[in-house]
Amino acid sequence: MLLAALAAASLLSCNKEDVAAPSDKTAIGFHSKDVWTKALVSDANDLKGEGFAVYAKGTFSGTEDTYYFNRDVNWSTVDGVAGWNYDDLEYWLPTCTYDFRAYYPAEFPATINQEDFSFSEFELAPQYEEQQDILVASEQRATADIETQGRNVAFSFTHLLSYLNVTLKVEQDYRDEVQTDEEGNEMLDEEGKPITIRVPFNIIDANIKAIAFTGVTKTADYNGTWTNHTSTISIGDNMETPVAVTPEGVGFFDEGLLAIPQTINSGDVMLFILADIVLPTGGTKPMEWNLRIPAITWAPNTKYHYTAVLTADFSIEFEEPKVEGWQQEQMSGIVIIR
Secondary structure (H helix, E strand, C coil): CCECCCCCEECCCCCCCCCCCCCCCCECEEECCECCCCCCCCCHHHHHHHCEEEEEEEEECCCCCEEEEEEEEEEEEECCEEEEECCCCCECCCCEEEEEEEEECCCCCCEEECCCCEEEEEECCCEHHHCCCCEEEEEEEECCCCCCHHHEEECEEEECCEEEEEEEEECEEEEEEECECCCCCECECCCCCECEEEEEEECCCEEEEEEEEEEEEEEEEECCCEEEEEEEEEEEEEEEEEEECECCCEEEEEEEEEECCEEECCCCCEEEEEEEEECCCCCEEEEEEEEECCCEEECCCEEEEEEEEECCCCCEEECCCEEEECCCCCCCCCEEEC
16 A cells, blocks of 8 residues: 655634634644545545535643634645635634544535535435545544654544445357358368367347346435435446446446445335347347346445346346455545555
């Protein structure tokens, strides 16, 4: 794992008019550690383009005074230096203890309580291209004597949703094929028999037109765990151009179809597939399948890879799903961890 040394944004201090900023005016900032991410937030450029939100609650030693801060942080260049910045710079105060939280996206798609990062009525988008990744950083407590580089607070983000993708394969067989010369004439052996070679062919030629998981949770609340799962929807995609299935396998949702974490009983969620079957006589025939997803719990920050094989009798068989931690990729921005 690579360490990303990131120039930090200067961020926050207490907003009390009766408390002066320290004489050295050391700004509160943020920096990243190890950088891990997922495809929908594919690299730092995605976050740099959208930014993230920082919330803090501060208390003053020996008083009942409370300080609150809420800012959007964006990647920008200030005085020739690129980094995470925000408007109206604030500073560390020696008597203030801060509890920091951060989340992405800043324009959060649910009603959020920033103090404990709980939110209600999060609604999952059904279309692959419209889905929104959700990242949250665990609470970080800090004071003015923080020992991090440049007095910056380090955030480590994690994904709150589950990641799904699908690979479809088709069974393959072999047949003898007569070899021909450049003029199209059959090639013969010494005994005058046609020369043949074994060549692979697909048992079925299928072009996928749509694929979706049906019966997944549409709306839920979050308070450290996902609760109050209500209603269901289908999530997936329609293909602008049908995709031909191959024996090697064709991947769908390689950048991650997002789902609200949930426990699934067998048959609760189905994998719907719509395809055109290429007929030996020419032309195509539409066909659809509804496949039971085996019982499983989709956990936050976890990938689930489903593989299915189209067989000679037009059935589709599931292979054992592969489950793994979220894909790790280096990015020069915020920390995102498994």
